[in-house]
Amino acid sequence: MRVRAWLSKQQPTFKGRRAKEEREAYAFILPSLLGLTFFVFLPLLMTFLMSLTKFDLAKLSGHWLGMVKYKEFFSDPVFKDSLINTVKYCVVYVPLTLTLGLSMAIVLNSKLYLKSVIRTFFIIPYVSTYIASIVVWMMLLDPSNGPLNALLMKFGVTHPPLWLADPFWSMIVLAVIGSWKDVGFHFIIFLAALQTVPKHLYEAARLDGAGNWKQFLHITLPMISPTTFMLLIITINGGLQMFTQSYVMTHGGPGYATMTLVYLIFRSAFEMGDFSYASAVGVVLFVISMLIVIIQWKLNKKWVSYES
Amino acid sequence: MKGQNLWNKKRSQLVATILAFGVGLMFAYPLVWMFISSFKPENEIFGSFHVFGQHHLSLANYKRIFANPFYVRWMINSVIVVISSIFIKLLIGSLAGYAFARMRFRGRDSIFFVLVLTMMVPWQVILLPQYYIFQQLHLINTLYAVILPNIFDAFAIFMMRQFFIKIPLEISEAAVLDGCGSFMTFYRIVLPLATPALTALGILNFFWIWDQYIQPMIFLNSTKVLTIPVGVSLLQAQYGTSYGMQMAAASLAVLPVLVVFIILQRKFVEGVALTGVKG
Numbered sequence: 338m339r340v341r342a343w344l345s346k347q348q349p350t351f352k353g354r355r356a357k358e359e360r361e362a363y364a365f366i367l368p369s370l371l372g373l374t375f376f377v378f379l380p381l382l383m384t385f386l387m388s389l390t391k392f393d394l395a396k397l398s399g400h401w402l403g404m405v406k407y408k409e410f411f412s413d414p415v416f417k418d419s420l421i422n423t424v425k426y427c428v429v430y431v432p433l434t435l436t437l438g439l440s441m442a443i444v445l446n447s448k449l450y451l452k453s454v455i456r457t458f459f460i461i462p463y464v465s466t467y468i469a470s471i472v473v474w475m476m477l478l479d480p481s482n483g484p485l486n487a488l489l490m491k492f493g494v495t496h497p498p499l500w501l502a503d504p505f506w507s508m509i510v511l512a513v514i515g516s517w518k519d520v521g522f523h524f525i526i527f528l529a530a531l532q533t534v535p536k537h538l539y540e541a542a543r544l545d546g547a548g549n550w551k552q553f554l555h556i557t558l559p560m561i562s563p564t565t566f567m568l569l570i571i572t573i574n575g576g577l578q579m580f581t582q583s584y585v586m587t588h589g590g591p592g593y594a595t596m597t598l599v600y601l602i603f604r605s606a607f608e609m610g611d612f613s614y615a616s617a618v619g620v621v622l623f624v625i626s627m628l629i630v631i632i633q634w635k636l637n638k639k640w641v642s643y644e645s
Numbered sequence: 646m647k648g649q650n651l652w653n654k655k656r657s658q659l660v661a662t663i664l665a666f667g668v669g670l671m672f673a674y675p676l677v678w679m680f681i682s683s684f685k686p687e688n689e690i691f692g693s694f695h696v697f698g699q700h701h702l703s704l705a706n707y708k709r710i711f712a713n714p715f716y717v718r719w720m721i722n723s724v725i726v727v728i729s730s731i732f733i734k735l736l737i738g739s740l741a742g743y744a745f746a747r748m749r750f751r752g753r754d755s756i757f758f759v760l761v762l763t764m765m766v767p768w769q770v771i772l773l774p775q776y777y778i779f780q781q782l783h784l785i786n787t788l789y790a791v792i793l794p795n796i797f798d799a800f801a802i803f804m805m806r807q808f809f810i811k812i813p814l815e816i817s818e819a820a821v822l823d824g825c826g827s828f829m830t831f832y833r834i835v836l837p838l839a840t841p842a843l844t845a846l847g848i849l850n851f852f853w854i855w856d857q858y859i860q861p862m863i864f865l866n867s868t869k870v871l872t873i874p875v876g877v878s879l880l881q882a883q884y885g886t887s888y889g890m891q892m893a894a895a896s897l898a899v900l901p902v903l904v905v906f907i908i909l910q911r912k913f914v915e916g917v918a919l920t921g922v923k924g
Binding site: 355357358359361362363365366368369370372373375376377378379380381383384387444445447448449450451453454455456457458459460461462463464465466467468469470471472473474475476477484517522525526528529574577578580581585599602603606607612615616619620622623626627630 | 659743772888899
């Protein structure tokens with residue numbers, strides 16, 4: 338009885354407190370909500386709209402275009418090149434970064450001396466200012482008097498590749514540099530994942546006579562598959578967004594050999610002044626990224642084996 | 646027999662160490678080369694793959710860099726962008742993260758889901774409209790244009806929410822019953838507990854934001870307001886064949902992050918590993 342009386346007395350204040358908490362919660366999320374609306378959702382909507390209209394930045398006016406800019410894709414050879422090049426970049430960059438990151442993590446997960454020094458070496462490219470590294474790489478790769486080709490010539494290669502100036506090599510080189518830069522991130526995450534694999538699984542496998550390779554295949558890989566899968570998605574998305582290397586190192590060249598989708602957005606908008614076309618390319622990039630996210634959700638359950 | 650076995654183990658461990666060390670050194674080699682080259686005169690930089698030997702090392706390249714009226718200014722700009730972005734981002738992000746983790750309000754989970762969706766949007770896609778918005782606000786060519794998109798970050802909200810969810814409920818509830826308002830509870834009790842998460846996020850963002858190139862390159866255009874990465878690429882184009890100066894400019898751009906990395910390495914690695922848990 339007394340409890341119920343006490344409760345009924347408390348009820349209004351409790352309700353009041355709930356209402357107050359709700360008001361306060363909205364105040365807490367308001368800055369984020371406004372900011373993300375203004376700087377992400379609104380621009381996203383604008384990208385779609387701008388791709389469908391002819392928009393004059395200076396005069397703040399525009400007229401409806403419809404799908405005209407999307408139809409231009411079919412007649413624009415640079416768009417086709419950018420799409421193919423972006424895929425080409427991913428084909429080198431994604432597997433290279435993942436296997437390199439995993440190998441480095443496996444090495445550092447075994448018994449070694451000087452672990453922290455080696456770890457530092459592996460991570461340094463990831464934390465270093467990318468533009469600075471790019472400037473260095475441009476010098477290292479200089480075809481006529483760069484140290485790399487000097488070394489190759491010392492070993493008897495009479496005509497070393499022109500690297501960045503070579504239509505075949507340029508994209509591959511950019512992908513290798515991209516991997517070199519990013520793999521520190523993958524390495525750290527793989528290492529963290531490897532350390533969560535229970536040791537007793539390996540001991541049991543060893544008792545059953547499984548060698549190192551078998552252990553890797555049947556224990557390590559399945560146990561870290563959620564991590565691998567997450568990194569795969571991050572890496573593909575990163576590869577699709579490649580821009581900085583080709584902008585600074587090759588200007589999309591030679592020819593259009595390193596022109597990528599993001600570079601095409603930049604070029605169409607700021608070099609050609611065609612914001613509509615640039616936005617249409619942006620929409621294409623957005624759609625591809627969303628497709629990958631959706632595929633990720635669908636496949637996540639199928640491929641990845643979680644510890645139950 | 647046992648001693649033999651132990652010796653074998655030690656020996657293979659030593660071989661593995663030497664191999665890994667060599668690969669690691671090769672990995673860091675471009676940056677080592679950069680630092681050493683920045684002290685060399687022009688004619689000794691090229692053609693030599695090795696970094697040590699008979700060289701005339703001097704600070705001449707650095708003296709010329711500091712003679713450039715803009716370099717120090719770019720450094721200061723970068724520091725302003727990095728510090729203010731991180732500070733405001735962590736404040737706003739932890740406020741929202743706390744609300745999503747610990748407060749009850751209508752639409753909480755659906756709003757959170759929508760905000761998290763923004764993590765999936767490639768930011769290059771929204772760069773042009775952002776440029777347009779900043780133009781309308783007369784913020785192009787000011788550091789605000791670089792800072793503002795940085796501070797609203799669904800990833801920070803997400804990470805902070807994940808952290809706050811793990812804090813025992815009793816702690817914040819006791820404070821609320823003691824008559825603390827939500828903000829006081831958050832500020833006095835919850836936020837101090839979140840120091841590890843805030844540190845991890847802060848360090849990660851330090852490297853990410855220091856490294857930003859495209860946004861400042863597009864949003865800033867007069868030489869005075871540039872940040873360091875854009876400045877370095879500008880010098881790279883300007884200096885052309887003055888390779889020693891390019892290397893000095895690049896080395897100085899890396900130096901701050903390298904110092905921070907070496908001091909806070911453990912925390913950085915923990916922070917990155919933490920982001921890996923989000924999948």
